[in-house]
Amino acid sequence: MKMHISKTQEEVIVALADFMVNEANQSIAKHGRFSVVLSGGSSPKKLFETLASPGYRERIAWPQWFFFFGDERYVPATHADSNYRMAKETLLDPMNITPGQVFRMNTDLTPPEAASAYETDLLAYFGDKPVRFDLILLGLGDDAHTASLFPHTPVLHEKEALVKEVFVPKVSAFRITLTTRSINCAANVAFLTFGASKASAVHHVLKGVRNIEEYPAQLIKPEDGTLHWFIDEAAAAQIEN
Numbered sequence: 001m002k003m004h005i006s007k008t009q010e011e012v013i014v015a016l017a018d019f020m021v022n023e024a025n026q027s028i029a030k031h032g033r034f035s036v037v038l039s040g041g042s043s044p045k046k047l048f049e050t051l052a053s054p055g056y057r058e059r060i061a062w063p064q065w066f067f068f069f070g071d072e073r074y075v076p077a078t079h080a081d082s083n084y085r086m087a088k089e090t091l092l093d094p095m096n097i098t099p100g101q102v103f104r105m106n107t108d109l110t111p112p113e114a115a116s117a118y119e120t121d122l123l124a125y126f127g128d129k130p131v132r133f134d135l136i137l138l139g140l141g142d143d144a145h146t147a148s149l150f151p152h153t154p155v156l157h158e159k160e161a162l163v164k165e166v167f168v169p170k171v172s173a174f175r176i177t178l179t180t181r182s183i184n185c186a187a188n189v190a191f192l193t194f195g196a197s198k199a200s201a202v203h204h205v206l207k208g209v210r211n212i213e214e215y216p217a218q219l220i221k222p223e224d225g226t227l228h229w230f231i232d233e234a235a236a237a238q239i240e241n
């Protein structure tokens with residue numbers, strides 16, 4: 001595991017943006033494309049805007065980037081809560097990413113159909129190779145959920161599916177999420193976490209007794225890849241020493 005602790009939120013974003021550019025260039029040199037899974041929620045917005053800003057945008061080989069989503073709220077793609085919509089507005093549209101480079105979870109379908117269709121999309125994209133993303137970005141909720149792996153939900157025990165629908169009582173809504181099976185096959189998994197409200201969750205996930213029902217982010221352990229934490233000092237406050 002690699003910890004990347006920065007003083008401020010802004011420095012965390014820059015560290016992760018630089019890391020993404022380097023990883024993308026290495027992946028493209030190695031196998032011609034960069035397959036990246038985006039996270040949702042509020043934390044990655046600034047990251048996406050940074051990647052699309054002058055100083056970064058011209059260092060990135062955009063036609064070789066392929067975008068996926070780690071989870072989606074079961075709302076229309078135009079809804080304010082849609083993870084796809086946030087990425088589209090902050091990164092995909094500004095960088096003129098073509099539809100063929102973007103794989104969204106289709107919430108026009110029923111939740112089980114959406115999960116199954118996304119799994120089919122992943123298998124088709126990777127073809128005869130295993131499903132292995134170059135980089136999966138993840139957030140961490142204050143309750144230690146990640147992607148849409150929420151505490152005490154059945155999807156935490158999913159061993160077969162790569163993508164699954166889950167009803168989340170905490171938000172009274174369905175979500176579609178990558179499962180631990182697909183996440184833990186990635187070459188790199190990077191948590192982006194900042195702010196004092198995350199400090200307790202970070203402590204439980206990284207230093208606490210194993211309890212995946214309470215702290216689902218403990219499930220994230222890439223089998224043949226590297227786990228990174230991009231985190232500010234406020235979020236890291238309870239793990240130092």
Ligand SMILES: O=C1O[C@H](COP(=O)(O)O)[C@@H](O)[C@H](O)[C@H]1O
Pocket residue numbers: 039040041042043044070071072073083138139140141142145146147148
């Ligand atoms: O609901 C979600 O929350 C988590 C954490 O988001 P954050 O804004 O608290 O960092 C996020 O990773 C996930 O993609 C999203 O759907």
